[in-house]
Amino acid sequence: MSLNKFRTKSPWILHYNAGSCNGCDIEILACLAPKYDIERFGMINTGNPKQSDIMLVTGPVTKRSRERLVDIYSQMPEPKVVIACGSCGCTGGVFRGMYNCEGGIDQYIPVDVYVPGCGCRPEQIIAGVVEALAILEKKTKDMEGSVKLHNDPIEQDGQTNRREVAAVI
Amino acid sequence: MNSSIIQILLIVLAPVLGGLIYGFERVVRARMQRRIGPPLLQPFYDFLKLMDKRKMMVHSTHAFLGILHFVSLWFALAVLIMGGDFILIIFLHLLSTALLILAGFSTRSIFSHLGANRSAISVLAYEPVLVIIAISAYMLTGSFNVSEIYANTTPVIMKMPLAFVALLVILPIKLKKSPFDISEAHQEVVGGVELEYSGIFYEAIYTAKWLDYIFCYLLVFMFGGNNWGLGLVLVALTFIYINALDNSTARVNYKQMLRFSFWVALPIAFLNLLMTMFHIL
Ligand code: SF4
Numbered sequence: 001m002s003l004n005k006f007r008t009k010s011p012w013i014l015h016y017n018a019g020s021c022n023g024c025d026i027e028i029l030a031c032l033a034p035k036y037d038i039e040r041f042g043m044i045n046t047g048n049p050k051q052s053d054i055m056l057v058t059g060p061v062t063k064r065s066r067e068r069l070v071d072i073y074s075q076m077p078e079p080k081v082v083i084a085c086g087s088c089g090c091t092g093g094v095f096r097g098m099y100n101c102e103g104g105i106d107q108y109i110p111v112d113v114y115v116p117g118c119g120c121r122p123e124q125i126i127a128g129v130v131e132a133l134a135i136l137e138k139k140t141k142d143m144e145g146s147v148k149l150h151n152d153p154i155e156q157d158g159q160t161n162r163r164e165v166a167a168v169i
Numbered sequence: 170m171n172s173s174i175i176q177i178l179l180i181v182l183a184p185v186l187g188g189l190i191y192g193f194e195r196v197v198r199a200r201m202q203r204r205i206g207p208p209l210l211q212p213f214y215d216f217l218k219l220m221d222k223r224k225m226m227v228h229s230t231h232a233f234l235g236i237l238h239f240v241s242l243w244f245a246l247a248v249l250i251m252g253g254d255f256i257l258i259i260f261l262h263l264l265s266t267a268l269l270i271l272a273g274f275s276t277r278s279i280f281s282h283l284g285a286n287r288s289a290i291s292v293l294a295y296e297p298v299l300v301i302i303a304i305s306a307y308m309l310t311g312s313f314n315v316s317e318i319y320a321n322t323t324p325v326i327m328k329m330p331l332a333f334v335a336l337l338v339i340l341p342i343k344l345k346k347s348p349f350d351i352s353e354a355h356q357e358v359v360g361g362v363e364l365e366y367s368g369i370f371y372e373a374i375y376t377a378k379w380l381d382y383i384f385c386y387l388l389v390f391m392f393g394g395n396n397w398g399l400g401l402v403l404v405a406l407t408f409i410y411i412n413a414l415d416n417s418t419a420r421v422n423y424k425q426m427l428r429f430s431f432w433v434a435l436p437i438a439f440l441n442l443l444m445t446m447f448h449i450l
Contacts, residue, residue, distance in 0.1 A: 007221055009214040037204040039195075042211050048359050050225060050367035053218070077223040077367050140221055 007140070008133045010042040014052035014076065018069050018105065019095075020059025023119040024086035028056055031122045038126060049075040054132055056125075057111075060088040060101040066108055073109045079139035081132040083113045085125060090114045180247045187379025188212040190386070194412060201416045212379065219375070222368040227276050232370045234272035239373040241265040242380045249387055252316025255303040259296070262384065265377070266292055273362035284361020287352040290423050294349075294430035295339040301438040302332045308445040315391065324394040326403065331441035333392050333403075337410065338434040342426065344385055346411055348418040349426050357420075 017025055031038045032045055046052045049072045061069055073082070084105045087093035092103030105111055112135045115128040179186075192209045199206025208214075226232045245261035248254070266288060273285025303313065309328055310317040318325055326333050342349040353361045363374045389407045393400025421429070 003217055006214045007218040009208075010211065010218045012215075034202055034204045037199070037206075039199060039207050040205045042207050042214055046360075047355060048364055050365065051219075051371055053222075077225045079222070143223075144221075 008137050011054045011129065011133060011136065012044050012046045012052040013054050013056055013129075014047065014049055014072070015045060015056045016058075016069065016072055018057055018059040018065040018089070019062030019101065020086065020088055024058035024089070027120055027122050028058070028085065028125060031125050036122045036126065038129070041129075043129070049073075050077065052076060053080060053136060054129065055080065055082045056085055057082060057105050058085045058089050060092045060095040060098075060103065061105055061108055062101050064100075066102065069105070070108055079136055079143055081112045081136050081139070082109055083115060083125075083128050083132055084111045085115045085128070086120045087116055087118045090116055093118060176250050179250050180243075183243065183246055183250075183383050184376050184379055187381075187383045188216070188376075190382045190408075191379050194382075194408070197408075197412050198416060201412065212375075215375065216372060219372045220369060224368040224370065226370065227365050231272050231275050231365065234268050234275065235366055235370050236373045238265050238268045238272065239377040239380070241268060242377050242384070246380055246384050246387070249315060249384065252314060252319055255306060255313045255315055256300075258315065259299050259303060263292065263296060269362050269374075276365045278365055280358045280360075280364050281362060283358045284352060284364065287358070287423060288362055290427065291342050291345075291349070291352050294427055295342045295434075298335050298339045298430070298434045298438045301435070301442055302336060305329050305332050305438070305442045305445045308442070318391050319395060321394040324392065324396050324399050326392040326394075326399070329441050329445050331437050331444065333389075335434050335438035335441065336388060336392075337407065338437070339430065340385055340389075340407065340411060341414060342430065344381060344411065346415040348414070348421045350420060351423050351426060 015025070015028055030036060043054075049055075053076075055073065055076060057069065059065075073080075082105070084090050088095055089105050090111075092101060095101045096103050102108070113128045113132045115124050117124055120128075189209070189212075191212045192207070195211060196206045196209060241261060242265040245258055245265060248261060249258045270285045270288050270292075273281045273288065276282075306315075306318055306325070306329075307313050309325065310321060321328075341347070345353050351357075353363065358364070363371065366374050386404050386407065389404050390400040393403055
């Protein structure tokens with residue numbers, strides 16, 4: 001349908017702070033402020049995992065925050081995209097190797113876009129989000145596409161099992 | 170005949186019209202903050218996107234109550250457009266809000282409970298004023314039918330200006346605008362009752378919000394009587410007033426809101442009732 005091309009025009013953002021120094025959070029909030037104004041792309045900072053599409057995570061994952069991180073991630077309905085903001089989020093940054101931190105977000109949840117920089121610039125965040133939109137579109141297409149069976153359905157206990165086969169793709 | 174076609178068109182197209190108003194409001198709000206703001210059709214883009222999301226239900230009653238909220242609100246709007254009984258309209262609107270409050274209490278999320286609690290308090294704040302306005306309209310026209318108000322040759326605002334002032338005071342509570350947006354305060358209770366909805370079920374709540382715009386602006390339009398131009402001017406002025414208020418004020422707490430509503434809006438509405446009763450204007 002031609003209407004489908006409009007759906008990437010409204011990515012709603014969920015911002016989660018996994019123990020960052022607030023440098024990156026301030027930059028994310030600067031994106032929402034009048035100078036960069038990402039609402040012109042239709043983005044809203046919802047703060048509600050059940051209604052958002054893009055998760056912006058900042059900070060190395062501290063041991064206190066990792067359960068919440070996974071919890072919030074699993075509450076978001078598909079299709080969803082995760083962006084790791086800042087050096088901390090990508091690799092652990094200056095906190096890498098500390099006793100209370102993990103090295104980066106991708107150790108816990110799958111990350112689609114990495115935005116580097118200690119204090120990532122708002123321009124970079126916007127570029128990262130635009131990148132994420134293409135991934136979001138691709139994920140939506142994948143969800144819509146019919147599941148192709150790569151093997152023949154399995155006969156199991158007298159019942160046909162298609163699910164195991166479909167899970168291969 | 171001609172007018173009934175317009176009425177039916179209005180009822181059917183109400184969500185679209187409400188979406189346009191909401192989109193325009195977002196643009197205006199952005200311009201007031203010296204931003205560019207989203208495109209005008211942004212609410213419809215949101216609508217299309219929410220359709221493609223995975224449906225996550227808390228439980229089926231919760232989702233069903235959300236959809237019922239939308240349907241009953243549309244019904245209330247239809248009665249208002251057709252010029253039905255004012256009391257019935259107020260009751261149907263109350264019913265739709267009550268369904269949403271029930272939905273809020275039916276989950277185990279604490280934010281949802283808080284939001285439902287606050288919604289109930291907002292109903293307490295605006296409902297008496299609306300009823301008094303309805304009674305004043307009855308005193309004026311001798312009938313509870315809204316069609317009598319639409320057909321009134323002298324604009325109703327000339328006859329009961331204080332009722333209009335009272336309506337202006339309670340409209341931000343009804344539309345969940347700052348300073349009275351306690352029921353969906355995004356920084357405190359993250360949207361309140363709508364918190365647990367997602368995907369296509371959130372769409373019902375989101376679209377119901379657009380219908381609420383139409384409902385409130387029609388209440389304002391009613392004050393123009395049979396003079397449509399005056400009604401539209403009143404709607405435009407109210408639109409600017411609500412957005413300016415929304416942008417320039419901070420949220421009050423629920424006690425302050427109730428006090429304001431009971432000590433300011435209610436006496437104004439009551440004074441209006443007395444004035445209409447004794448034909449002062
Ligand atoms: S990347 Fe730098 S600015 Fe961002 S959270 Fe880490 S230490 Fe702070």
